[in-house]
Amino acid sequence: MGNVRELLSSRMGPTTVKFDTGRGGTPDLTTQDIAAALAYVQDGLGRELLETLWWPESAARRRDYLRQGVIGLVAPEFNRQQVALSTARTEFGIAKASMGWGGGAVTDAQRKEVRRTELALELARAGTWPNNTMEQLGVLAGAVIDEMAMACPCKKCDGVRTQPAEDGLGVMRCDDCAGSGFEPLSGRKRAAAIGADCSAYSRFWQPVYVWMLGRMRALEEGAAAEFGRALTRAA
Structure with a gap:
């Protein structure tokens, strides 16, 4: 089928050239065929990006769908990172609070747990995007x-x-x-x-x-x- 992206761009954009004439008896796809085929592409960010990159005239009318798709992609990962960071911070706090609880002796196991949770917190921080990611x-x-x-x-x-x-x-x-x-x-x-x-x-x-x-x-x-x-x- 060749480069379907270029086909979408050349047929669906404004043009003064007639592309839907036959060639050598082989039936060509019409603009109606291409539009119908595009309708079979599953709704979502992938389709919105396909149109944005290769049929911008249509994408200009669908900006809200593109925005919703991008938010739907990024927000779950951003939230996952925030939860992971909060969990790691809480576990580190608990480990520190348990050190010598009630005046007792600090044990090697407690030291190891503090170090483990501290490393986990450092990893969570390193893997967390900026707090203003959604604003940007x-x-x-x-x-x-x-x-x-x-x-x-x-x-x-x-x-x-x-x-x-x-x-x-x-x-x-x-x-x-x-x-x-x-x-x-x-x-x-x-x-x-x-x-x-x-x-x-x-x-x-x-x-x-x-x-x-x-x-x-x-x-x-x-x-x-x-x-x-x-x-x-x-x-």
């Missing part, structure tokens, strides 16, 4: 979508996501693009896109940005694959 979600989502729209294939793997293994046997994930197939933007450019300096991006925003980018790309790819299957049935 619109800016983050806009930057991620712009990066998706402007992405170029990885120069090392040519977009196939893998490269020959070092031992010459089989393939391995491309280390330049981390298996995404796209040339990654620098931290400096990502920082500028969200209005932060490089140090703030690296310290606070990189984890949430990379997390969102990976999952939004996966959802858009899934929607594009679903769209392609629907088009195949319509052809």
